[in-house]
Amino acid sequence: MKFGVVVFPGSNCDDDMIHVLGDVVGASVRKLWHKEESLGDLTTDDCIILPGGFSYGDYMRAGAIARFSPIMTAVIEHANAGGYVWGICNGFQILCEAGLLPGVLLHNDTQRFTCKNVYLKPATDKSAITAKLDQNKAYKIPIAHAEGRFHADEATINQLVANQQVLFYYCDESGQVTADTNPNGTLRNIAGICNEKRNVFGMMPHPERAAEDLLGNTDGLDLFTSLLASTEVAV
Amino acid sequence: MPTTQPAVNLEVAKNLGLNAEEFEKIHKIMGREPNFTELSIFSVMWSEHCSYKNSITWLKTLPRDGSRLLVEAGEENAGLVDIGDGLGCAFKIESHNHPSAIEPYQGAATGVGGIHRDIFTMGARPIAALNSLRFGDIKEPHTRRLVKGVVSGIGDYGNCFGVPTVGGEVYFNSCYNQNILVNAMSVGIVKAGETVSASADGPGNPVFIVGSATGKDGIHGATFASADLTEDSADDLPAVQVGDPFQEKLLLEASLEVITTGAVVGMQDMGAAGITCSTSEMSAKSGTGMQIDLSKVPTRQSNMVPFEILLSESQERMLIVAKKGEEQKLLDVFDKWDLECEEIGVVTDTGRLEFFYEGKKVADVPAEPLVLGGGAPVYEREYTRPAYFDKIAAFDQESITTPDDTLATAKQLFASPNIVSKRWIYEQYDSMVRTNSMGTNAPSDAALVRVKGSTKALAVTTDCNSAYVYADPYKGTMIAVAEAARNIVCSGGLPVAITNCLNFGNPYNPEVYFQFVNAIKGMGEACRKFDTPVTGGNVSFYNQSVHKNGTEPVYPTPTIGMLGLLDHYDQAMTLYFKEAGQSIYLLGQSREDLGSSEYLRLIHGVEQSPVPHFDLEEEYALQQEVSKIIKAGLIDACHDVSEGGLFVTLMEAAMPKGIGFEVNTDASIRKDAFLFGESQSRVMVAVKPEQEEALLNHLKAQNIINTKLGQTVAGNVAIDGQDFGAVREWKSTYDHTLGELIEQ
Numbered sequence: 001m002k003f004g005v006v007v008f009p010g011s012n013c014d015d016d017m018i019h020v021l022g023d024v025v026g027a028s029v030r031k032l033w034h035k036e037e038s039l040g041d042l043t044t045d046d047c048i049i050l051p052g053g054f055s056y057g058d059y060m061r062a063g064a065i066a067r068f069s070p071i072m073t074a075v076i077e078h079a080n081a082g083g084y085v086w087g088i089c090n091g092f093q094i095l096c097e098a099g100l101l102p103g104v105l106l107h108n109d110t111q112r113f114t115c116k117n118v119y120l121k122p123a124t125d126k127s128a129i130t131a132k133l134d135q136n137k138a139y140k141i142p143i144a145h146a147e148g149r150f151h152a153d154e155a156t157i158n159q160l161v162a163n164q165q166v167l168f169y170y171c172d173e174s175g176q177v178t179a180d181t182n183p184n185g186t187l188r189n190i191a192g193i194c195n196e197k198r199n200v201f202g203m204m205p206h207p208e209r210a211a212e213d214l215l216g217n218t219d220g221l222d223l224f225t226s227l228l229a230s231t232e233v234a235v
Numbered sequence: 236m237p238t239t240q241p242a243v244n245l246e247v248a249k250n251l252g253l254n255a256e257e258f259e260k261i262h263k264i265m266g267r268e269p270n271f272t273e274l275s276i277f278s279v280m281w282s283e284h285c286s287y288k289n290s291i292t293w294l295k296t297l298p299r300d301g302s303r304l305l306v307e308a309g310e311e312n313a314g315l316v317d318i319g320d321g322l323g324c325a326f327k328i329e330s331h332n333h334p335s336a337i338e339p340y341q342g343a344a345t346g347v348g349g350i351h352r353d354i355f356t357m358g359a360r361p362i363a364a365l366n367s368l369r370f371g372d373i374k375e376p377h378t379r380r381l382v383k384g385v386v387s388g389i390g391d392y393g394n395c396f397g398v399p400t401v402g403g404e405v406y407f408n409s410c411y412n413q414n415i416l417v418n419a420m421s422v423g424i425v426k427a428g429e430t431v432s433a434s435a436d437g438p439g440n441p442v443f444i445v446g447s448a449t450g451k452d453g454i455h456g457a458t459f460a461s462a463d464l465t466e467d468s469a470d471d472l473p474a475v476q477v478g479d480p481f482q483e484k485l486l487l488e489a490s491l492e493v494i495t496t497g498a499v500v501g502m503q504d505m506g507a508a509g510i511t512c513s514t515s516e517m518s519a520k521s522g523t524g525m526q527i528d529l530s531k532v533p534t535r536q537s538n539m540v541p542f543e544i545l546l547s548e549s550q551e552r553m554l555i556v557a558k559k560g561e562e563q564k565l566l567d568v569f570d571k572w573d574l575e576c577e578e579i580g581v582v583t584d585t586g587r588l589e590f591f592y593e594g595k596k597v598a599d600v601p602a603e604p605l606v607l608g609g610g611a612p613v614y615e616r617e618y619t620r621p622a623y624f625d626k627i628a629a630f631d632q633e634s635i636t637t638p639d640d641t642l643a644t645a646k647q648l649f650a651s652p653n654i655v656s657k658r659w660i661y662e663q664y665d666s667m668v669r670t671n672s673m674g675t676n677a678p679s680d681a682a683l684v685r686v687k688g689s690t691k692a693l694a695v696t697t698d699c700n701s702a703y704v705y706a707d708p709y710k711g712t713m714i715a716v717a718e719a720a721r722n723i724v725c726s727g728g729l730p731v732a733i734t735n736c737l738n739f740g741n742p743y744n745p746e747v748y749f750q751f752v753n754a755i756k757g758m759g760e761a762c763r764k765f766d767t768p769v770t771g772g773n774v775s776f777y778n779q780s781v782h783k784n785g786t787e788p789v790y791p792t793p794t795i796g797m798l799g800l801l802d803h804y805d806q807a808m809t810l811y812f813k814e815a816g817q818s819i820y821l822l823g824q825s826r827e828d829l830g831s832s833e834y835l836r837l838i839h840g841v842e843q844s845p846v847p848h849f850d851l852e853e854e855y856a857l858q859q860e861v862s863k864i865i866k867a868g869l870i871d872a873c874h875d876v877s878e879g880g881l882f883v884t885l886m887e888a889a890m891p892k893g894i895g896f897e898v899n900t901d902a903s904i905r906k907d908a909f910l911f912g913e914s915q916s917r918v919m920v921a922v923k924p925e926q927e928e929a930l931l932n933h934l935k936a937q938n939i940i941n942t943k944l945g946q947t948v949a950g951n952v953a954i955d956g957q958d959f960g961a962v963r964e965w966k967s968t969y970d971h972t973l974g975e976l977i978e979q
Contacts, residue, residue, distance in 0.1 A: 009573065010481050012397025016670045019687065035571075052668075054395040057481025113390050115665045117675070142675070144394070144665045209667045214685055214804060216676030 001084075001231050002046040003029040004039055006075065006091075008066045013052035013089065013208065020208040021049075025224050034069040044083035047227065048075055050091025052144070052206060062105060062147045063093030072098055084128065084231070085200045089145055092192070092202035101195055101202045102160070103152035108145070109185025115144035117217075118183050120191055120205060121171040124164040127194050129201050132226035138175040139168075139219040141205040143183060148204040150186040150193070157187055167192040168203060240271040240542075240597075247271070251278035257612060264604045272542040272590070272598040277605065279508035279546055280515060283776055286611040289742040290774045293755045301768040303731060309607070311433055312353040312504065313421075314770020316732050318800055320689040321427045325359035328367070328420035328697065328736040328796035330775035334475045335417040339384025343417050344392040344478040348550050350421040351396060352504035355487050356553060358431040358494050359423030362669055363684045364393050366403040366419045367697040367736070367794045371412030373652045373976050378407070381415055382660075382977055388478075389419070390663040395480035396487070400664035401672050402682035403697055407652045410701075410790045413780035418736040420796040422695055424686060431494055433503040435517035435525060435556045438584040440500055442525055443562075444510070445569055445576045446486045446552040450535035452476045453509070453548025482551040482574075489572040490553060496568065498561035505552040511545045513554040514588055518602035519609050524587040527580035529597070541597040545590065556582055618748035623843065627706050630844040632829055637907045642959055644838055645882055648911060649965065650972050651837050654879045659974035677809045678891060679726035680875055681797075685804055692807065694728030694799035700878065701790035706831045707846035708753035708791055714846070714915055715795045716761035717854045718877060723799030724858045725873045725918060727808040727865050730765050734796040735772035740779045740788025747776075750791040758793060764855050767797060808865045810874040810887065812894035812947045817871060818927050819944045821881065822934075823857050823917035825901055827908045833878050834911035848914040857916050860939050864920070869930045872921040880911040882954075884919050885944075889952065890966045897953040898945035910954070921947060 003021050007014045021029040055066035079085045079100050087095040095101045119138040122130045160166050168191040171177045182189045192203025207220030248258040261269055261277050299308040305315040305323055313327035331346025354361045371378040393400050453476035503513040514525050529544045557565050569576035590598040604610025638644040667675055673683035681694040698719040704711030720730040740747035778789045829835050830845040876884045885896055900909045922930045934941050952959035
């Protein structure tokens with residue numbers, strides 16, 4: 001599997017993602033400029049990453065303008081054809097704005113930007129990025145966002161849960177999911193979801209920030225290795 | 236469009252911040268009466284902010300040489316230090332005090348933007364930010380409003396720009412009630428040979444303005460920053476600039492990309508005094524001149540007159556001198572990033588700055604006399620020993636009674652806003668983007684930042700306890716330098732160089748100038764001792780509160796931003812206890828000294844007492860030894876003693892992993908001094924049982940004064956056998972107090 005990391009104007013986690021995928025994981029990865037209209041040599045076997053940051057300065061709403069970037073047409077085609085798309089933080093917001101994922105990310109209930117380590121409990125093993133995770137472990141992965149409160153109507157949320165489309169819940173160090181472990185007011189502590197076809201992933205926490213011993217935390221690396229390992233099996 | 240200009244006379248000059256002598260000097264330089272636009276150019280360039288006219292004489296006494304320095308202090312927009320492996324580190328700290336006092340959100344935001352631009356205009360990519368903040372009494376609603384505004388301003392700008400805030404400091408003291416201090420520092424990395432100079436070489440080369448369009452914001456901002464802050468200062472709101480971090484992010488990427496095309500001759504960001512400052516400094520540096528057509532400058536408003544375009548401090552703009560014939564390379568890069576890029580003039584060999592508007596020359600001034608080191612005025616100010624020194628000298632420590640209830644005292648002190656965690660603040664900053672922050676999961680005394688593409692790590696810190704500087708400007712400033720160096724050494728690094736942000740009152744007040752002069756003397760002496768030359772920084776005078784009965788300067792606050800280096804990130808040392816069963820030692824001498832401590836201020840209400848004990852040689856020797864002990868791998872944790880004394884040091888080491896400690900005080904020293912005193916040159920270390928003998932042998936062989944304090948234990952704290960409760964309860968106070976105080 002090769003990776004393409006889309007660079008929107010204002011993306012600022014693109015380099016981090018390329019560092020982790022290229023230098024840590026050892027995968028083939030390249031940048032995709034948002035004005036490009038095709039994904040080049042990347043195929044549906046490959047994964048497009050929409051990285052974190054402040055595309056278009058979060059003007060209007062986070063992700064609201066980036067969805068109109070020329071490359072998004074190709075990204076949507078890629079997703080519809082079954083290719084993997086993974087949006088993190090601002091990437092998640094863009095995926096929701098683009099309609100590739102249901103729901104919306106609202107301002108945190110604290111009304112503040114929050115950057116800190118949080119714990120995530122995998123909610124399903126039926127997705128490539130969670131398949132190889134320890135379903136009983138609390139993964140320490142940081143968040144850094146002002147608009148991360150996932151919201152959708154009741155029916156949509158119920159459907160997401162029923163279909164096992166919820167990927168992660170915010171929990172405590174021991175894996176307990178409670179109101180106290182909800183960092184932003186997100187519905188039912190949801191931290192990340194996938195689409196019905198299970199090839200488009202969105203999550204607010206940043207696994208690429210927790211992928212090196214040097215930084216004292218490699219919990220996030222497991223998501224990348226899960227993706228690679230589970231797609232190898234599929235092929 | 237009005238092309239006629241207002242008449243010029245001494246009254247007008249004074250309104251622009253010039254004095255009679257300066258007005259006369261301008262006449263001489265011009266050989267005629269300047270027009271209003273020309274007078275405005277002189278007024279901003281000769282403002283304190285741009286010219287350093289009241290400080291440069293003393294700044295020149297600071298050590299500014301070192302084998303690692305790649306540019307001389309003041310030569311470029313920031314200091315540049317060789318860190319090896321073909322890499323350079325550009326770093327600088329700057330104040331944005333007056334704008335932040337008036338409009339905290341934009342003031343702080345544009346302070347962050349301005350300092351990052353100073354770094355990337357040199358070709359370096361900013362990889363870390365720090366900030367040093369001083370607020371008034373936290374009980375004042377006005378203070379809390381300012382805290383919220385400043386913190387969200389710094390956060391919104393830095394978070395969007397995508398550079399992590401990795402460290403800093405926050406203090407609360409009523410001396411800053413009206414005049415807060417907002418000092419922002421940026422640290423960047425550049426490959427050797429890829430740096431860009433702020434020069435305008437090559438007559439005939441085209442001059443471009445890139446980035447945001449020019450608006451009416453910030454006109455006369457430099458003059459505003461060079462005057463007393465008064466009750467009427469809020470009327471100067473248009474002098475505060477407005478920031479757009481998204482534009483800055485685009486400007487960063489485009490600027491670094493355009494450098495790789497080879498088409499750039501020189502580049503300078505536009506901060507204070509906008510186009511005026513960048514054109515004059517670049518021209519003066521190269522001994523050239525420029526012809527600039529102001530009607531080509533993209534503007535936000537249609538009704539801007541030439542002097543407004545010249546003086547606008549609109550943010551996120553750069554001036555670029557390009558190689559003639561290679562203009563298209565510039566245009567292509569800025570087009571890619573959807574930024575304005577307009578050719579507005581040409582480099583000349585006349586040494587003059589000629590500004591045109593709609594075909595008409597509106598100003599014609601020589602570049603050299605405008606700039607620092609050129610013809611800008613230089614003043615030597617008088618200074619006298621401050622009268623309040625008598626009160627400090629009269630302090631009698633014997634008059635302070637040791638509290639009976641140590642636990643209650645410790646709890647009260649520990650909840651001071653100056654001691655508790657600044658979590659409520661720093662969690663609003665992205666501290667992890669760029670994935671180099673080694674302190675996120677393993678904190679050290681300085682912020683450790685991995686340098687990708689090498690084995691190196693930077694150790695960076697900002698330090699200044701202004702209460703010490705107030706008590707003794709000379710020693711207090713030496714302590715600021717020493718503490719910065721100590722933080723770096725305790726993190727496993729080698730102190731390399733400093734940048735300074737000199738926040739003082741009105742320089743025309745002889746007592747304030749005494750503080751300034753002695754602070755510089757102390758800084759110079761300490762920097763020479765630690766071999767940390769001064770690479771640049773800034774001076775912010777006129778920081779004071781205005782009362783009905785006069786003015787009161789802020790505590791003198793010479794903030795030190797220090798850069799340290801770890802040749803290999805494996806050398807990193809952390810500050811916290813890892814496990815129970817380790818021995819805890821204090822390296823350095825315990826003293827019966829309460830001077831200028833947070834304890835004395837908070838518990839006993841004493842604002843004026845002597846600076847804590849400090850001896851430069853003793854400090855230097857201790858740091859050398861600590862460095863050797865860390866390199867030898869003899870210790871497991873290392874944390875210096877600072878605000879709040881040894882008790883707070885131990886608590887800070889205990890909280891990250893919830894490891895407790897049992898220690899005993901020294902019966903020969905009064906208990907409050909032992910636990911809460913802030914005498915300098917002390918470092919706490921923890922050692923694994925299997926290494927204790929080796930450590931003790933080393934300490935003995937090297938003759939290092941040390942005291943065994945006790946050991947780490949599971950979860951609880953005990954001092955002299957008294958139960959101080961669970962670490963997690965202390966941590967709860969530590970983590971939540973500041974937020975509760977601010978949100979009340």
